[in-house]
Amino acid sequence: MSREELIALTRALMAENAALKAEVAQLRERVAKLERLVSRNSGNSGMPPSADDLPGRKKPKDRTTGSAGRRRPGKQPGAEGRALAWSDDVDERDVIDHYPQGPCGCGADLTSAADLGVTAAHQQIEVPLVVARRFQHNLHTVACRCGAVHTAPRPAGVSSAPVGLGVNLQAWCVYLLVVHAVPVHRCAELVASPTGAQPSPGFVHGLIGRAAAAVAAANARIRMLLTLAYVVSCDETPLRVGPKKAKRYLLVACTELLACTELLTWYMLGGRDLETFKRFVLADLTGVVVHDRYQNYDAADLGERDHQLCVAHLIRDLEDCAETYPCAHWPRQLQMALRGLIHAANLARRQGKDAIPSGTLAMFTKMFRGGVAVGLSEVKRIPGPARTVTQPVGRVLLEVLRDRAGDVLRFAHDLRIPPTSNQAERDLRSAKTQQKISGRLRSERHTRHRYAVRGYLSTAIKHGLDVMTVLRDALLGKLWIPPDPATA
Numbered sequence: 001m002s003r004e005e006l007i008a009l010t011r012a013l014m015a016e017n018a019a020l021k022a023e024v025a026q027l028r029e030r031v032a033k034l035e036r037l038v039s040r041n042s043g044n045s046g047m048p049p050s051a052d053d054l055p056g057r058k059k060p061k062d063r064t065t066g067s068a069g070r071r072r073p074g075k076q077p078g079a080e081g082r083a084l085a086w087s088d089d090v091d092e093r094d095v096i097d098h099y100p101q102g103p104c105g106c107g108a109d110l111t112s113a114a115d116l117g118v119t120a121a122h123q124q125i126e127v128p129l130v131v132a133r134r135f136q137h138n139l140h141t142v143a144c145r146c147g148a149v150h151t152a153p154r155p156a157g158v159s160s161a162p163v164g165l166g167v168n169l170q171a172w173c174v175y176l177l178v179v180h181a182v183p184v185h186r187c188a189e190l191v192a193s194p195t196g197a198q199p200s201p202g203f204v205h206g207l208i209g210r211a212a213a214a215v216a217a218a219n220a221r222i223r224m225l226l227t228l229a230y231v232v233s234c235d236e237t238p239l240r241v242g243p244k245k246a247k248r249y250l251l252v253a254c255t256e257l258l259a260c261t262e263l264l265t266w267y268m269l270g271g272r273d274l275e276t277f278k279r280f281v282l283a284d285l286t287g288v289v290v291h292d293r294y295q296n297y298d299a300a301d302l303g304e305r306d307h308q309l310c311v312a313h314l315i316r317d318l319e320d321c322a323e324t325y326p327c328a329h330w331p332r333q334l335q336m337a338l339r340g341l342i343h344a345a346n347l348a349r350r351q352g353k354d355a356i357p358s359g360t361l362a363m364f365t366k367m368f369r370g371g372v373a374v375g376l377s378e379v380k381r382i383p384g385p386a387r388t389v390t391q392p393v394g395r396v397l398l399e400v401l402r403d404r405a406g407d408v409l410r411f412a413h414d415l416r417i418p419p420t421s422n423q424a425e426r427d428l429r430s431a432k433t434q435q436k437i438s439g440r441l442r443s444e445r446h447t448r449h450r451y452a453v454r455g456y457l458s459t460a461i462k463h464g465l466d467v468m469t470v471l472r473d474a475l476l477g478k479l480w481i482p483p484d485p486a487t488a
Contacts, residue, residue: 036324036393041059041060042060043061044316044317044319044320044323045317084123086123087123090123129194130194131195132169135166139151139152156477157475157476165199165203167472167476168472169199170207170475171471171475172191173187173188173191173204174208174211174475175468175471176190177204177208177450178208178450178453178457179430179454179457179467181433181434182437183437183438184201184204185201188201188204191204208446208449208453209446210475211449211453211474211475212449212452214474214475214477214479215452215456215474215479216452217479217481218459218481218482219266219452219455219456221481222264222265222266223266225264225482225485226253226255226264226281227285229255229264229285229287231255231289231290232254232255232281232287232289232290233253233255233289233290233421233424234251234254234290234297234421234424235251235291235424235425236249236250236251236252236272236428237249237428237431237432239431239441239447240439241269241442241447242441242443244440248269248447249269249270249271250268250269250431251268251276252265252267252428252455253265253266253280253282253285253424254266254423254424254427254458256418256423263462264462264482265455265462267451267452267455268281268451269447269448272294274296274299277296277297278301282302283303285305286305287305288305288306288307288417289306289307290308290418290420291309292309292310292421293309293310308407308410308417309400309404309408311411311419311420312419312421312422313420313421314338314401315338318331318334318338318397320393320394321393321397322335324393325379325393325394328375330372330374330375330378331371331375333367333370333371333374336367337364337368337371338368338408340360341356341364341365341368341409341412344356344357344361345411345412345419349415353415354415355413356412361412364412368401368409369405372401372402375394375398375401376398376402379392379398380392380395430454431451456474457470459482460480463482465480
């Protein structure tokens with residue numbers, strides 16, 4: 001080959017090599033993204049634990065990090081035990097005496113043997129068999145001596161139709177539908193099997209709307225009380241409702257016992273956009289909002305308020321950083337600091353203290369700020385606009401911990417504020433269960449009714465009320481309404 005041909009071939013090979021290097025770099029970046037996607041689990045992201053068992057998914061590491069460690073399943077040390085207690089208040093009609101039967105070894109019949117008294121007694125809690133009974137309400141008309149005619153009014157809860165289902169059965173159906181996410185047809189079958197009553201699926205389905213109308217005044221009261229609460233936890237979860245491929249979001253605002261005497265739950269169905277958040281209760285809240293730092297919670301259109309960023313979400317994100325940078329110490333240090341502050345706050349509450357001891361608070365705060373500083377020095381920001389430049393794993397998180405340290409550590413300075421939005425997540429768990437059972441809820445209107453009833457019942461349960469009694473009374477028009485905090 002001539003010199004010119006060799007030069008041309010060399011240039012061609014160099015160009016090809018450069019193209020291959022660029023392609024390899026792109027493939028490496030793509031593989032890294034795929035590996036990171038597969039490595040997501042409930043321990044280092046917001047994915048639910050049910051997704052950990054998906055094929056190819058990396059399971060979270062079973063480790064005990066920091067002072068808190070991983071909580072073991074079952075009853076926790078120091079937790080209050082429960083057992084069936086003996087009762088001396090037993091109806092005489094429910095006392096059953098048992099005597100030996102048959103012949104004695106001597107041949108005498110034990111029926112005529114002398115009773116020496118009770119040797120052992122066993123109490124058993126049993127549920128009587130439930131059978132639906134048919135009651136007929138006759139409305140009489142009477143004539144007064146003056147000639148006026150009066151007809152007895154129909155009792156509360158009695159249908160205007162000639163034949164209907166009673167309030168107890170209606171309340172049971174709503175309870176199964178709303179609290180336990182039983183589908184409509186299965187609910188009708190479940191009611192029919194033990195009782196003999198035969199409610200139609202259409203009748204059962206319509207009960208949710210009736211119950212929602214019955215509790216509307218209480219839900220308005222719950223929303224008003226939320227606006228006065230010192231701390232409100234908020235969260236949202238996707239929900240498949242309506243036409244195929246349509247997705248809505250269920251938003252929840254709730255309180256817990258740390259800061260409020262009123263334990264409340266309120267739901268709203270909508271999107272995850274700012275307009276939905278404006279219609280939500282957020283714009284009217286006056287207290288601290290605990291949330292997962294989704295951007296709309298910080299929107300200027302919703303007004304100024306104090307925030308508490310969910311520490312559980314931060315600890316999961318730090319776990320992601322620890323797996324991404326296995327040689328770095330700052331992710332574990334930050335996790336230890338946050339867990340230590342949570343433990344110190346819980347311990348101070350149990351001991352009846354108003355604040356975390358100053359020495360403990362100073363130690364963990366210094367550990368927190370030091371971990372943030374080291375992390376920022378090791379994970380450098382890539383220059384460029386946020387829309388086009390992806391920052392390294394953990395960089396944005398570290399900037400949040402630096403710039404919003406007050407919103408991260410607010411719970412450590414005020415024991416009335418919970419460190420996490422776990423209560424809101426617990427109040428959304430029923431929606432996720434419903435989604436797994438039903439797949440897609442057909443009607444958006446009935447879904448709104450469902451969670452209107454759910455919010456009311458959740459609030460009643462948190463107040464220690466019997467859910468069936470509260471639901472039955474609501475259907476009868478005797479609605480329980482959360483009391484004013486000043487009189488509670």
